[in-house]
Amino acid sequence: MRFKARVEVSLKPGHSxxxxxxxxxxxxxxxxxxxxxxxxxxxxxxxxxxxxxxxxEMVDEMCRRLLANPTKDDYKFEVEEIE
Amino acid sequence: MRFKARVEVSLKPGHSxxxxxxxxxxxxxxxxxxxxxxxxxxxxxxxxxxxxxxxxEMVDEMCRRLLANPTKDDYKFEVEEIE
Known part of the structure; x- marks a missing residue:
């Protein structure tokens, strides 16, 4: 099955x-x-x-391992199946 | 009046x-x-x-003048009034 994830990574409040x-x-x-x-x-x-x-689960792991910096970033994502 | 704009700038299709x-x-x-x-x-x-x-109108102009590169970027935005 193929999926599309939209991941938004933003700075945690208080970080410059x-x-x-x-x-x-x-x-x-x-x-x-x-x-x-x-x-x-x-x-x-x-x-x-x-x-x-x-x-x-895979996208959450991608965020923690690569896309977001746990010290300074927040992230949220949506996953949808595609054709 | 105070406003919050959310502007998303992405590459036009076909741009690397x-x-x-x-x-x-x-x-x-x-x-x-x-x-x-x-x-x-x-x-x-x-x-x-x-x-x-x-x-x-102001946000559209900000996009064209600074936030997006008209040659390679698409942009879209939402504006909401805030307290």
Missing amino acids: DPEGETTARALRELNYPVKNVGVSKVYTVFFEASSKTEAE | DPEGETTARALRELNYPVKNVGVSKVYTVFFEASSKTEAE
Whole structure:
């Protein structure tokens, strides 16, 4: 069975977000009244697994082992079977 | 009025995604049966505007001027008023 996972990795609250801060500053320099910007990353992963349960466990493991840094990142994901 | 925009910037189809390819290779090296990975970025922007319409026009302009590269990126966004 083939699956598609959408994984969103964002900084835990309280961690500094240099890319967000740089983006906020650049938008303010263009005269937009921006207070704050946060940046997160979305991975769309196409993969195989033998069941939906296995697919979800696999994605959770991918997040913990590679996609997210447990010290500073939060992650959430959705998995759907595809044709 | 204060608004929150969620902007997702992704590569247009057919553009190479080196970060996605590197991530796919790293997952395969960990023995996950991964076919393909795409990476996109989400900006969460907190800003001020005088109406929802103005807020949406402002975010569209931010995308065209700074957040997305019109040559290679697609973008979509949602805007909501916040307290």
